Amino acid sequence: MTVRTRFAPSPTGFLHVGGVRTALFSWLYAKRHQGKFILRIEDTDQERSTKESVQAILDGMSWLGMDNDEGPFYQTERYDRYNHVAQQFLDEGKAYRCECSKERLEALRTAQLEAKEKPRYDGHCRDRNLPLSDKPYVIRFKNPEQGTVTFHDEVYGEIHVANSELDDLILVRSDGHPTYNFAVVIDDIDMKITHVIRGDDHINNTPRQINLFQALNAPIPVFAHLPMILGEDGKRLSKRHGAVSVLQFKELGVLPHALLNYLVRLGWSHGDQEIFSINEMIECFDLKNVSRGVSSFNYEKLYWLNQHYQKNDSVEEVAQALRWHFEQAGIDLSKGPKLTDLVAIQAERCKTLVEMCQMSLYFFTDSIEYDEAAVKKHLRPVVLEPLTALYERFQTVTSWEKDHLQECINDISAQFDINMGKIAQPLRVAVTGSGMSPSIDMTLTLLGKERVLTRLKNALQQLNTRAQASS
Numbered sequence: 001m002t003v004r005t006r007f008a009p010s011p012t013g014f015l016h017v018g019g020v021r022t023a024l025f026s027w028l029y030a031k032r033h034q035g036k037f038i039l040r041i042e043d044t045d046q047e048r049s050t051k052e053s054v055q056a057i058l059d060g061m062s063w064l065g066m067d068n069d070e071g072p073f074y075q076t077e078r079y080d081r082y083n084h085v086a087q088q089f090l091d092e093g094k095a096y097r098c099e100c101s102k103e104r105l106e107a108l109r110t111a112q113l114e115a116k117e118k119p120r121y122d123g124h125c126r127d128r129n130l131p132l133s134d135k136p137y138v139i140r141f142k143n144p145e146q147g148t149v150t151f152h153d154e155v156y157g158e159i160h161v162a163n164s165e166l167d168d169l170i171l172v173r174s175d176g177h178p179t180y181n182f183a184v185v186i187d188d189i190d191m192k193i194t195h196v197i198r199g200d201d202h203i204n205n206t207p208r209q210i211n212l213f214q215a216l217n218a219p220i221p222v223f224a225h226l227p228m229i230l231g232e233d234g235k236r237l238s239k240r241h242g243a244v245s246v247l248q249f250k251e252l253g254v255l256p257h258a259l260l261n262y263l264v265r266l267g268w269s270h271g272d273q274e275i276f277s278i279n280e281m282i283e284c285f286d287l288k289n290v291s292r293g294v295s296s297f298n299y300e301k302l303y304w305l306n307q308h309y310q311k312n313d314s315v316e317e318v319a320q321a322l323r324w325h326f327e328q329a330g331i332d333l334s335k336g337p338k339l340t341d342l343v344a345i346q347a348e349r350c351k352t353l354v355e356m357c358q359m360s361l362y363f364f365t366d367s368i369e370y371d372e373a374a375v376k377k378h379l380r381p382v383v384l385e386p387l388t389a390l391y392e393r394f395q396t397v398t399s400w401e402k403d404h405l406q407e408c409i410n411d412i413s414a415q416f417d418i419n420m421g422k423i424a425q426p427l428r429v430a431v432t433g434s435g436m437s438p439s440i441d442m443t444l445t446l447l448g449k450e451r452v453l454t455r456l457k458n459a460l461q462q463l464n465t466r467a468q469a470s471s
Contacts, residue, residue, distance in 0.1 A: 001194060002034075002035055002036065002194070003029065003030055003033040003034075003035030003036070003194050003195060004030070004035055004036045004038060004191065004192050004193050004194045004195070005026040005027070005029055005030045005035065005036075005037055005038070005193065005194070005195050005196075005197060006026065006037070006038040006039070006040050006187075006188070006191065006193050006196070007019075007022065007023040007026050007027070007037070007038075007039055007040070007061075007068075008039075008040040008041070008042050008184065008187070008198075009023075009041065009042065009057050010041075010042045010043070010045060010048075010049070011041055011042075011043050011049045011050060011051075011053035011054040011056075011057060012045055012048035012049055012050075012053060013048075013053055014053070014056055014244070014245035014246070014247070014248075015056055015057045015060040015061075015245060015246045015247070016237070016244045016245060016246070017229060017237065017244055017246065017249075017263065017297065018199060018228060018229050018237065020060070020064065020246050020259075020263060021226065021229065021263045021264075021266055021267070022197060022198055022199055022226060023061065023066055024064075024066065024260055024263055024264060025197050025224075025226065025264075025268070025285070025287075025290070026195075026197040027066045028264070028281055028282055028285040029195060029197060029285060029287065030069070031282040031285075032282050032283070032285050032286075035194075036069040036070060037066075037067075037068050037069050037070075038068060038069065038070045038071050038073070038191055038193070039061065039068035039070070039071035039072040039073070040071055040072065040073045040074075040075070040187060040191070041054055041057065041071075041072050041073065041074045041075065042075050042180070042183070042184070043074055043075055043076050044075045044076065044177055044178055044179075044180070044183055046076075046177065056245070056247060058072065059247060060245075060246040060247050063246070063247065063250055063256050064246065064256045064259070064260060065256055065257070065260075065278070070191070073187070073191070075178075075183050075187065078183070078186075078187070079176075079178070081186060081190070082172070082178040082182065082183055082186055083172070083176075085182075085186055085216070086139050086171050086172050086178075086182070089139070089141065089171065089215070090139065093142070094141065094142055094215050095139050095140060095141050095142060095171060096125060096126055096127075096128070096129070096130065096139070096140055096142060096168075097125065097130040097131075097132070097137040097138075097139060097140075098121075098124070098125040098130075098137060098138050098139070098140045098168075098170075099125060099130060099133075099135050099136070099137045100121075100124055100125060104124075105121070108121075108122060118165075120167035121140070121167040121168055122167075123167075123168060125140070126140070126142065126168060136174045137174060138170045138171075138172060138173055138174050139170070139171045139172040140168040140169065140170055140171065141168055141169050141170075141171050141182075141211070141212065141215070142168060143163060143166050143167065143168050143169065143208070143211055144163045144211060145163060145164065146163060146164075147162075147163050148160050148161065148162050148163065149161045149162075149163060149166075149207035149210050149211060151206065151207070151210055151220070151223060152222075152223075153203070153206075153223050153224060153225055154222060154223065154224035154287040154288070154290070155200075155224050155225055155226065155227075155287070155290050155291075155292055156200070156203070156225060156292060159203070159206070159207075161207040163211070166207060166208055166211070169181055169182075169208050170182075180205075181205055181208050181209055181212070182212065184209065185209050185212040185213060185216070185218075188221060189213070189216060189218045193221050194221055194222065195221055195222045195223075195224065196221045196222070196223050196224070197224045197226065197287075198224075198225060198226065199225065199226055199228060200225040200226060200227050200228065201228070202225060203225050206223055206225075224287050224290065226267060226290065227267055227291070227292060227293060227294045227295065228294055228295075229266055229267075229294070229295050229296070229297055230294050230295065230296050230297070231296065231297055232296050232297065232298060232299075234296070237297055246259070250324075251328075251354075252352060252354055253306075253325060253352030253353030253354030253355060253356070253357070254302065254303075254306050254352060254353070255306055255309050255310065255313070255318070255321055255353070257277075257278060257309060258302070258305045258306040258308070258309045259302070259306075260278070260281070261275065261276050261281075261305050261309075262301065262302045262305050264276060264281050264285070266295035266297070267290055267291050267293070267294075267295045268285070268289055268290050268291065269289055269291070270284040270285075270289060274305075275305070275308060303351040303352060304351075306351060306352055307347075307348075307350070307351045307352075310343070310347040310348075310350065310353070310356070311347045311348050315340045315343045315344050315347075316340055318343045318347060318353075319338075319339035319340045319342070319343045321353055322339055322342070322343060322353050322356060322357060323339060325353050325354055325356075325357040326339075326357055326364075329357060329361070331357075331361065331364050331365075332364065333364065335364050335365075335366075336360075336363040336364035336446075337363055337446040337447075337448075341446055342356075342360055342363065342446065343356070345438035345439070345442050345443075345446070346359065346360055346438060349438065359436075359437075362431075362432045362433055362434075362447075363446055363447060366451075366454075368432065368433040368455065369433050370429070370433040371429070371433060371434050371435065373435075374429045374433075374434055374435035375429060377435065378425045378426045378428075378429045378435060379426055379429055379430065379459060379462070379463060380426075380463075381463060381466060381467040381470065383422070383423070383426040383463070384460065384463045384464065384467055385416070386412055386413075386415075386416045386418060386422075386423050387423070387426055387427065387430065387456070387459070387460060387463070388460055389412050389415065389416070390408065390409065390412045390423065390427065390456075391453070391456045391457065391460060393408045393411070393412060394408060394449070394452065394453060394456070395453065397449065400444075400445065400448065400449045401445060402439075402441035402442055402444070402445040403441070405441050405444045405445060406440075406441040409423060409424060409427070409440065409441070424440045426459075427440060427444075427456070428440055428443065429459075430455055430456050430458075430459035430460075431443065431444065431447060431451075431452050431455045431456060431459075
């Protein structure tokens with residue numbers, strides 16, 4: 001048997017992290033068993049589904065590198081198939097037309113709630129054998145009235161639901177659109193899905209779907225339902241917790257494989273291992289190690305992983321991801337150092353690519369913003385003389401390399417008998433605007449001689465002005 005899994009998002013909004021984890025587990029399981037991973041867009045909700053949401057799903061999956069072996073398939077392109085099966089059910093007496101009005105159904109629901117009963121359809125039209133007419137109708141499935149639906153969930157174990165707890169679900173609405181429970185079963189049959197891995201909010205749908213599989217004499221897939229992801233406050237993950245759309249994490253400067261590594265550990269474990277390459281995820285993934293407990297999304301842990309990959313991935317790979325953030329900021333990369341050189345000195349200092357970009361803007365711009373606190377602390381009249389001497393020394397440097405530049409700083413430090421930090425920090429503020437940067441020799445090297453001299457000259461002019469004002 002060839003393992004076939006699917007990811008079937010509804011394009012009614014963004015691709016959220018819960019959906020991505022579901023997709024990841026399905027993708028890994030297929031890869032682990034040399035199977036096929038199918039992407040299916042469940043777009044039957046015409047009022048809420050949008051082309052923008054579809055594109056966001058495709059873009060998100062592409063960014064994450066989760067390639068699908070088949071698809072994407074669209075439910076809206078399969079209406080003829082759903083109608084054919086619905087008619088088959090009607091012909092075989094496994095379904096019926098129901099003409100109950102909204103008013104009757106609402107009154108029924110109200111009465112059941114008042115009687116503290118579970119709201120459900122009462123089968124009013126089940127045995128009336130209503131013919132096709134001009135009256136609006138839905139098509140309902142004749143759910144078995146006796147017996148129990150039993151299935152083994154790979155996460156939750158044995159689950160038993162009495163058919164008496166299930167009512168006759170709607171297969172096709174009065175507007176002709178198929179319902180989720182109906183369309184998904186037909187799709188899973190036609191696409192030969194062997195394993196359904198999805199969120200545990202679908203557990204209640206599973207017994208209904210199993211009855212449909214059985215009515216069609218189709219093999220029933222293996223089910224695995226994943227507990228939901230909560231925010232750190234223990235509440236359902238939502239916008240108030242920060243980014244929830246996968247592409248928002250790209251905007252936050254998270255590497256795609258860092259996000260996947262983080263998500264794979266939400267509800268799954270392999271011993272005490274925390275860091276997994278994509279190949280290691282595929283090799284180790286097993287549904288038996290999926291936990292029933294809910295998981296909490298922790299940004300600190302995600303950023304820790306992201307920083308790990310920034311430091312340990314190839315500088316070329318990180319630089320390519322970083323490029324996008326500079327482009328979003330409208331930065332002309334030709335006016336600064338190579339991004340690979342930048343990554344080499346900044347990766348360990350920054351948690352995200354956004355932070356790396358923001359902390360590196362001074363390498364690419366002619367003008368810089370000065371941190372007033374850093375200026376007040378380090379650019380004081382007392383450093384005017386040694387900084388002037390250093391400026392003059394830098395003018396004579398013919399080979400603008402870090403060893404030569406460090407030698408200049410050391411010489412000036414010795415000449416004025418001051419600690420190297422007492423000259424390096426004012427220099428750092430003068431050329432970057434901040435009291436924080438990579439090592440001063442590498443910072444100077446990547447800035448280039450012309451930019452360093454221009455900024456140092458400007459800082460010296462400001463120092464002169466302040467010195468004269470205070471005298």
